[in-house]
Amino acid sequence: MTGRLRFLRTPSGAIGIGILTCVLLVAFVGPYLAPHSPTAVIGAPLSGASGHAPLGTDFLGRDVLSRLLYGGRSVIGLALAATALAYLIGMTIGLIAGYSRSVVDPILMRTVDVMLAFPPLLFLLVLIAGTGQSRTVMVVGVAIILAPGISRIVRTATQEVAVRGYVEAAVARGERPPAVLLREVVPNILAPVLVDVGLRFTFSILIVASVNFLGLGLQPPSSNWAVMISENRQYISLNWLSVVAPAAMIAILTIGVNLTGDAIARSLGRSYTPSTTRGVVTA
Amino acid sequence: MNAASVPTTSAASPAISVQSLCLALATGETVVDDVSFEVPRGEILGVVGESGSGKSTVALALLGYTKPGIVVRHGSIDVGGERILGRDPREVRRLRGKVVSYVPQDPGGALNPSLRIGATILDVLRAHRTSPLDDDAVPSALGRVELDGHFAQRYPHQLSGGQQQRVVIATATVCGPPVAVLDEPTTGLDVLTQDRILRELKRLREEEQMAMVFVSHDLAVIARMADRVLVMYAGRVLEHGPAEEVIDHPRHPYTQALVAAIPDVHAPRTLRGIPGVSVGVGEWPEGCAFAPRCRHQVESCHRALPELVFARPDHSVRCFRWEDVAGAERVPAGTRSEIEASASDDLLTVTHLEACYRRGRAEQTAVHDVSFTIGRGQCVALVGESGSGKSTIGRCIVGLHHPSGGVIAFDSRPLAAAARARPLEQRRRIQIVFQNPYQSLNPRQRIGSAIERPLRVLRRLSHDDAEREVGGLLERVRLPAGVAKRFPSELSGGERQRVAVARALAAQPDLLICDEITSSLDVSVQAAVLELLQDLRRDLHLSMLFITHNLGVVASVADTVLVMERGSLCETGAVDEVLSAPTNAYTRSLLQAAPSLTEAAVAG
Numbered sequence: 001m002t003g004r005l006r007f008l009r010t011p012s013g014a015i016g017i018g019i020l021t022c023v024l025l026v027a028f029v030g031p032y033l034a035p036h037s038p039t040a041v042i043g044a045p046l047s048g049a050s051g052h053a054p055l056g057t058d059f060l061g062r063d064v065l066s067r068l069l070y071g072g073r074s075v076i077g078l079a080l081a082a083t084a085l086a087y088l089i090g091m092t093i094g095l096i097a098g099y100s101r102s103v104v105d106p107i108l109m110r111t112v113d114v115m116l117a118f119p120p121l122l123f124l125l126v127l128i129a130g131t132g133q134s135r136t137v138m139v140v141g142v143a144i145i146l147a148p149g150i151s152r153i154v155r156t157a158t159q160e161v162a163v164r165g166y167v168e169a170a171v172a173r174g175e176r177p178p179a180v181l182l183r184e185v186v187p188n189i190l191a192p193v194l195v196d197v198g199l200r201f202t203f204s205i206l207i208v209a210s211v212n213f214l215g216l217g218l219q220p221p222s223s224n225w226a227v228m229i230s231e232n233r234q235y236i237s238l239n240w241l242s243v244v245a246p247a248a249m250i251a252i253l254t255i256g257v258n259l260t261g262d263a264i265a266r267s268l269g270r271s272y273t274p275s276t277t278r279g280v281v282t283a
Numbered sequence: 284m285n286a287a288s289v290p291t292t293s294a295a296s297p298a299i300s301v302q303s304l305c306l307a308l309a310t311g312e313t314v315v316d317d318v319s320f321e322v323p324r325g326e327i328l329g330v331v332g333e334s335g336s337g338k339s340t341v342a343l344a345l346l347g348y349t350k351p352g353i354v355v356r357h358g359s360i361d362v363g364g365e366r367i368l369g370r371d372p373r374e375v376r377r378l379r380g381k382v383v384s385y386v387p388q389d390p391g392g393a394l395n396p397s398l399r400i401g402a403t404i405l406d407v408l409r410a411h412r413t414s415p416l417d418d419d420a421v422p423s424a425l426g427r428v429e430l431d432g433h434f435a436q437r438y439p440h441q442l443s444g445g446q447q448q449r450v451v452i453a454t455a456t457v458c459g460p461p462v463a464v465l466d467e468p469t470t471g472l473d474v475l476t477q478d479r480i481l482r483e484l485k486r487l488r489e490e491e492q493m494a495m496v497f498v499s500h501d502l503a504v505i506a507r508m509a510d511r512v513l514v515m516y517a518g519r520v521l522e523h524g525p526a527e528e529v530i531d532h533p534r535h536p537y538t539q540a541l542v543a544a545i546p547d548v549h550a551p552r553t554l555r556g557i558p559g560v561s562v563g564v565g566e567w568p569e570g571c572a573f574a575p576r577c578r579h580q581v582e583s584c585h586r587a588l589p590e591l592v593f594a595r596p597d598h599s600v601r602c603f604r605w606e607d608v609a610g611a612e613r614v615p616a617g618t619r620s621e622i623e624a625s626a627s628d629d630l631l632t633v634t635h636l637e638a639c640y641r642r643g644r645a646e647q648t649a650v651h652d653v654s655f656t657i658g659r660g661q662c663v664a665l666v667g668e669s670g671s672g673k674s675t676i677g678r679c680i681v682g683l684h685h686p687s688g689g690v691i692a693f694d695s696r697p698l699a700a701a702a703r704a705r706p707l708e709q710r711r712r713i714q715i716v717f718q719n720p721y722q723s724l725n726p727r728q729r730i731g732s733a734i735e736r737p738l739r740v741l742r743r744l745s746h747d748d749a750e751r752e753v754g755g756l757l758e759r760v761r762l763p764a765g766v767a768k769r770f771p772s773e774l775s776g777g778e779r780q781r782v783a784v785a786r787a788l789a790a791q792p793d794l795l796i797c798d799e800i801t802s803s804l805d806v807s808v809q810a811a812v813l814e815l816l817q818d819l820r821r822d823l824h825l826s827m828l829f830i831t832h833n834l835g836v837v838a839s840v841a842d843t844v845l846v847m848e849r850g851s852l853c854e855t856g857a858v859d860e861v862l863s864a865p866t867n868a869y870t871r872s873l874l875q876a877a878p879s880l881t882e883a884a885v886a887g
Contacts, residue, residue, distance in 0.1 A: 165723030166733070169786065172681045173740050174703045174710045183736075187727035 007260075007267035016259025023253045027072025036063040038070040038223040046238040056239040058232050064242045071223040071246065076253070079204045081139045086146035086200065091193070093147065094154025095181050099162055109155065112148040120145040121210055128216050138211070142204045150193070150200070157189035164188075191268040198258030205250055225249050296364060297321040298462050298494030299328075299345065304358035306340060306349060306518075312565040314353055315340055315518045322511075324461065325492040329509025329526065331502050331541065333561040333805045334776075337518035342464045342498045344368075346385055347375035363461040381411045384455035388467040390447035394439040400425075401435030404454050411458045424457040425450075428483055444669075445476035449483065456487060463487075466498045471803075473668040473832045478876030481508060500805045503545050503835070503878035506530050514538050517562050517572035520591060524598030530880055534600040536608050537573045544810035546835030548862055548877045554839050556811025560775055571602070579608050630694060630826045631657040631680065631794055637688035638675050649675040651850040653689075657794065662820060662827040664837040664858070666873065667847030673830050674718075677796045680828065681715045693794070711741040714787035718799035720779035724771040730757075730782050731767030737789040756785040760815060777808035781815065788819070796828045801836065813840055834877045838862055846870045 007013040036042050041061040042053060049056045055064035097108040124141045131137050161167060162185065170180045209226030225246035232242040299322040306315040315337045322328045330338045343349065345360060347367040360367040363382040367375060379385070387393045394403060401421045408420055417423075422432035428449040439447055448468060455463055465484070469477040485508065488495060497508050505512055505526070512529040514522040514537065522535040533539045540557045559576040562568070568575060574584035583603055591601045602608065638650040649672040657663045665673045678684035680691055682702030691698045693713065699705045714737075717723040724733055731753050738749035754764040760781040771779055780800055787795055797816070801809035817840060819825060829841055837844055837858060844861045846854040846869065854867040865871045 165717035165719060165783070166725040166728075168683050168717065169715070169723070170736070172683055172702045172710070172715060173737055173790075174682075174705065174707070175740060176703075183728075184725055188725065 007263040010263050010266065012259045013263030013267070016256050016261075016263055019252060019256030020260055023072065023249065023256055024076070026069065026249070027076050030069030030072060034063075034066040034069040036066040038062065038067045046235050046242070048239055049241060055241045055245050058228070058239070058242045059235050064228075064239070064245060067223040067228055068225070068245050068249065071225045071228055072249065072253075074222065075205060075208070075225045075250070078135065078138060078142075078208055079201055082142035082204045082208075083146065083197070083201045085139060085143035086204070087150055087193075087197075089143060089147040090150025091154050091186075094151035095158055095185065097151065098155035098158025099177065099181060099185065105155075109152075112151050115144070115148045120207060121214075124207065124211055125214065125216060128211070133216065138208065142207050145207065146200050146204060153196075154189060154193055157192050158185055161185050161188045191265045194261055194268070195265045196261075198254065198261040201257050202250075202254040205254075298324045298326075298363055299496065300359075300361040301341075301345070302359045304341065304344060304360065305356040306337075306344060306353055307356045308564065309352050309354055313356075313518060313567070314564050315344075318358075318515075318518075318520055320511075320513055320520075320523065322462075322494045322496065324494050325488060326510045327488060327495040327497050327508050329505035329512045330496060330498045330515060331500065331505050331512060332515035333500060333557075333807055335517075335561050335563050336515040338498045338515050339466050340518075341515070342466050342496055343385075345462070345464050345496060346379055346383055347372075377411075380407050380455075380460065381458050382460050383462040383464060384458075384460045386448075386451050386455050386463065386465040386468045388470055390444065390451045391439065393451050394447060396439050398438075399435065400437055400439070400442075400450050403450070404435070404457055407454050407457055420457075424453045427456065427487070428453045443476075444472055445479060448472065448476075448480055452480070452483065452487070456491070456493070459491065460493070462494045462496075464496045464498075467500070468497075469504060470499065470501070474834070474873060474876040474878075475668050477504070477878070481878075484508065500807075501545070501878065502530065502541050502806065503547070503880055506880050507878050514541070517567050518564070519572065520599075520601065521573065522598075522600045523591070524595070524600075528595070528598050534594050534598070534605045534608065535602050536577045536579045536604075539608070540576075540578070541807060542880065544807045545880060546810070546813070546833065546839045547879050548834045548838050548874060549879050551838035551858075551862070553817070554810035554813050556809075556814050557807040558811075560777070561805075561807075579604050628659045629656045630659045630661075631828075632692045632695075633676070633680070633689070634692070635689040636676065636679060636686055636691065638672070638679055638684060638686045640675075648850055650679070650686075653847075653850075653852050655845055655852065655855060657826050657828060659793075659826055660820070660824050661843065662829055662841045664829045664831060664841035664844045665847060666831060666834060666837055666844060668832055668873075670849075671847040672850040673847050674798055677715060677798045677828060677830050680794075680796060681713055682710075683715075707741065711737075711790045712793045713796070714790050714792035714794070715796040715798060716780070716783045716787050716800045718802060720776045720783065720800075720803065723783045724779055724786075726771050728770075729767065730769050730771065730774070733771075733782065734767070734786050734789050737786060741790045752789070756789055757782075759788060759819070760785045775808075777804050777812060780804065780812055784812075784815070784819075788823070792825065794826045794828065796830070798830045799832070802831065802833065809836070816840065834862065834873060835879065846873070 008017060039062065042063050043057050043061050045057060045059050045061040047053065047057050053063045053065065055068065058064055058067065093108055093112065097105045123145060127141045128137055167180060167184045170184050205226060209230055212227050212230050228246040229243055236243045302319050304315060304318045305313065307313045318341055320328060330341065332338045340350070340353065345362055345367070347370070349355065355368055358368065365378055365382055404421050404424050408416055421435045425432060425434055430446065430449055430453070434450070442450065469480050472480065481504070484495070487493060497505065499505050509526045512524065512526045513520055514529065514535065516537050522529055522533065522538045529538060530542065533542055543555045544557060546554055557576055562572055568585065570585045570587055571589055574580045577584065581604065589601050589603045591599045594600050594605055633656070634654045636650055636653040639646045639648045653676060655663065665676060667673045675684055679686045682698065682700065682705060685700040693709060698709060702710060731750070734753050734756055735749040738744045738752055739746065744752070753767050757764055757766055762778060762781055766774070766782070774782065801812050804812065813836065816827070820827060831837060841858050844856065844858050845852050846861070846867065848869045854861060854865060854870045861870060862874065865874055
């Protein structure tokens with residue numbers, strides 16, 4: 001009822017936003033509360049939890065809690081930027097392909113299919129090898145990996161909406177295609193397009209972590225949840241918290257994003273045509 | 284009549300007996316209140332009412348099923364000698380298909396798309412037969428609905444809507460149940476297909492002595508099928524009696540209003556919609572629920588609920604004033620309102636129009652060599668069954684479909700194929716209203732901004748000027764100005780269609796194309812929308828192209844009619860002449876198939 005924020009009224013929306021707020025607070029306020037520097041060696045490597053280091057130390061003897069508090073910003077920032085860019089690229093391609101009834105559609109979609117054929121990690125490694133390591137390359141690379149899947153969903157949703165009366169009315173008014181797409185089509189395809197935003201966000205974290213694991217991503221000693229998991233992975237039996245704590249943060253973040261995404265998609269979907277009304281109008 | 288000729292029938296054991304049935308939402312609101320009726324073997328009971336009258340809820344209850352959230356408060360239902368209510372759900376499930384079967388409105392949704400037709404029919408047979416099945420069980424089931432045996436090998440999507448509905452009827456009757464419940468079985472089918480299905484059902488009734496409950500919002504269809512009619516409104520029975528009695532001499536003002544709303548090919552006249560909207564569950568007023576919309580209301584109607592009283596031994600009515608009302612005119616006398624049109628001055632000229640659709644590599648002709656003109660102020664109806672290409676012509680005129688040949692000239696100037704290639708003035712002067720009210724408005728835009736858009740794009744008004752005009756446009760289509768702040772999901776189908784008309788009028792068009800705009804609306808709402816269009820035509824000197832498959836509607840709104848068959852015009856002429864003396868065989872078959880109140884007795 002209260003317009004755009006009504007998704008907060010649903011349990012999953014409220015819980016999702018609650019979780020997200022907590023994780024974002026940890027990531028962005030955390031650095032100011034950290035007891036140690038994330039790069040400082042404060043004790044023996046892989047020691048267990050103690051008063052000095054509540055979550056123990058990592059494989060170099062750095063404080064896991066401090067690295068955890070510092071390590072959220074770059075994960076969230078990278079994944080957010082990559083997911084946003086992926087949606088921008090994917091939506092643009094999908095909208096153009098789904099709306100055009102010319103050769104543009106097959107040309108775009110076959111290009112997308114070729115992109116889908118690349119193993120994501122290999123693509124990213126080649127890209128990094130070719131252009132050097134940087135945050136920008138990471139963001140663009142991950143976005144390019146995610147975009148094809150998004151564009152396929154957007155294309156199908158666009159084709160479905162494009163034949164509806166309100167879109168045709170706009171076409172008959174002679175409105176320009178970008179105006180028709182932005183005013184009439186985009187608001188009505190958001191529900192199916194946004195359901196898996198959480199999933200894609202998670203996937204982008206995963207890719208960042210994997211690339212790190214191969215030593216080509218963000219370089220240590222910078223702190224990052226994904227980097228933490230990969231660098232402490234083999235020592236999990238010595239200080240399990242050094243792996244489980246960052247993994248839990250990523251998991252909680254994912255759950256928060258997914259719950260919120262679901263709730264938004266559902267609240268967008270509610271004003272959709274009820275399916276029961278479709279039978280009457282086949283004549 | 285029929286019942287008397289069947290020896291097994293006795294007054295003591297009707298095929299269906301419903302006694303004081305009362306259904307309610309789990310939250311307490313009553314959905315169906317005190318409904319009682321009996322149907323003897325071999326008879327058809329027609330249940331008629333607007334959307335939300337509870338007719339489908341009653342129909343489903345006969346199968347021992349209620350929609351989630353609805354509970355049975357009290358009452359009894361006996362079908363085929365079996366008690367339905369208060370029985371173990373598993374036992375009731377066994378009765379479905381064997382004792383009572385169901386034919387829903389949307390056959391496409393009723394058939395499993397991944398099962399062949401034969402498998403669907405076998406499923407029902409296996410569920411109810413104990414003895415081994417004959418090899419010809421499926422072909423003979425299909426044969427009963429006049430489908431060839433090879434249909435068993437097909438999938439539902441390979442069938443037309445009418446064939447799908449026949450398959451559903453075949454599965455519903457394959458175990459020979461004594462009772463069938465049909466919920467709007469022909470709504471959404473075109474007249475010719477509807478005609479075939481109705482014939483099929485009547486034949487099954489004769490041959491198998493089935494008792495049927497036939498639910499519909501269209502009294503003309505009911506008139507053709509039913510022996511007795513039950514008129515429902517807001518969950519209550521308002522009138523119940525023999526079909527001819529109820530339709531020829533309706534006693535309740537609501538029945539009278541329903542009759543007045545039905546367009547009739549054989550008796551063209553001005554239609555009159557029922558003012559207001561049908562009340563929903565939980566909104567029932569004190570006293571008679573129809574009183575607020577009733578022409579004959581008096582104060583007492585609002586205070587107490589009238590009892591169902593017998594006007595004749597077999598004809599009951601729920602109205603305080605039925606004796607006064609019954610004397611009043613049955614159908615308002617008004618004949619078709621003539622609107623002056625200057626047919627000599629052509630506004631739109633279509634010459635040798637050709638259009639096709641591409642399916643992969645193949646091209647399919649949709650429109651072939653169609654020529655016609657629309658004069659200023661004239662209303663031309665374009666008639667034909669689904670797939671005849673009539674909508675494609677409308678889409679070519681507004682520039683949504685590119686013709687493959689021919690010329691469309693507007694005001695003596697040829698129109699470009701694509702809307703965007705046309706000058707602003709041409710785009711403004713031709714407007715279209717689409718068929719599906721649920722898809723013609725953007726669900727994410729408020730009604731106000733939907734109507735503002737053509738004002739800004741086509742008439743170049745400023746935002747403030749456009750906003751000021753919205754109220755007046757809504758008033759034109761008889762909607763309160765407050766609607767501007769609402770979203771489409773908050774409006775009924777009829778209200779949405781009015782908004783779509785207002786959006787078209789915003790451009791101040793000269794030509795309005797109406798593409799099946801009433802085909803998904805209740806008849807009472809349809810009458811109100813048609814009434815509105817007639818008024819607009821008169822006040823604004825609009826020319827109209829009215830695309831429809833309903834000849835009754837044509838008879839009440841159009842001056843000239845074009846009949847289309849498979850992409851070509853097969854007959855054109857003045858409405859009176861074409862409808863009274865059709866020269867073309869296809870036009871004649873369309874006319875014969877059109878359900879009509881006056882011809883009900885003949886057609887049956």
